[in-house]
Amino acid sequence: MIELVGFDGDDTLWHSEGYYQHAGAEFERILGAWIDTGDAQVRSRLHAAERRNLALFGYGAKSMTLSMIEAAIELTNGAISAGDIHRIVVLGKNILEHPVELLPGIRAAVEAVAAKHRVVLITKGDLFHQERKVAQCGLGDLFERIEIVSEKDARSYARVIAECGTQAMRFAMVGNSLRSDVEPVIELGGWGVHMPYHVTWAHELEHGVESGHPRVLTIDAPDAIPDAVARCG
Known part of the structure; x- marks a missing residue:
């Protein structure tokens, strides 16, 4: 019983997950201005960063945002602009503010x-x-x-x-x-x-x-x- x-x-x-998937797609589009996203395996690199950071950042939108920033810097060899880093931060905020x-x-x-x-x-x-x-x-x-x-x-x-x-x-x-x-x-x-x-x-x-x-x-x-x-x- x-x-x-x-x-x-x-x-x-x-x-929930749909909002994260949308953020991931937008993240890839942002990086498209800096690298060949087809060759860079952006999603797998982002996932690797998220897995690596779980023990420090835990789960959720804030963790994903920090991992996106880290992955963006790594994938562009530090060339990504402050403006595009801010766009990534906004992606995280949008997840946090999505309607339930x-x-x-x-x-x-x-x-x-x-x-x-x-x-x-x-x-x-x-x-x-x-x-x-x-x-x-x-x-x-x-x-x-x-x-x-x-x-x-x-x-x-x-x-x-x-x-x-x-x-x-x-x-x-x-x-x-x-x-x-x-x-x-x-x-x-x-x-x-x-x-x-x-x-x-x-x-x-x-x-x-x-x-x-x-x-x-x-x-x-x-x-x-x-x-x-x-x-x-």
Whole structure:
């Protein structure tokens, strides 16, 4: 019997990755004035910078902005102008200021789950940005607890589960990322409800979840969440 259900925020409750993808495309266009972007592998170099900086900057728009600036300087051998560096900073600000748009049907899905289970929101990223999203999403009243963590790993989930007074085997996590929302939870003995988003950050595609894992249910839309949670346990 599932007692506690966790929900991811970005790309599970509200749209997020599309704004980052748009910023990445604009970043490439900015660099197009300085280098041959086709030969420079701009996206892969940016991703490498983001991975390199995760331990220092964490996740989110501010981290991406700093990584874009670093990558731009490296790729142009320091030739990029101050004006274009400022344009990159504006890209980051635009991500931070984007409107919070819920996935269709997600409120009804969370309400349906909350009618039968305790529900918590577990999201990662920049604290200020995530707090703003939670405040604007209109779903805060549905969750008994809101956790904004720097990393979604087994230790973070174990802490939340223990502080909520239950066991991993009675916990199910709903999210779009196998790496962050599912893998650490099933490692602890819990359940994962995977709802893929139409676009995923490259870093989140790297995971060790085996296909057909017995404690992982895959769905394609929010209206399938309540039934999937009911099938866990």
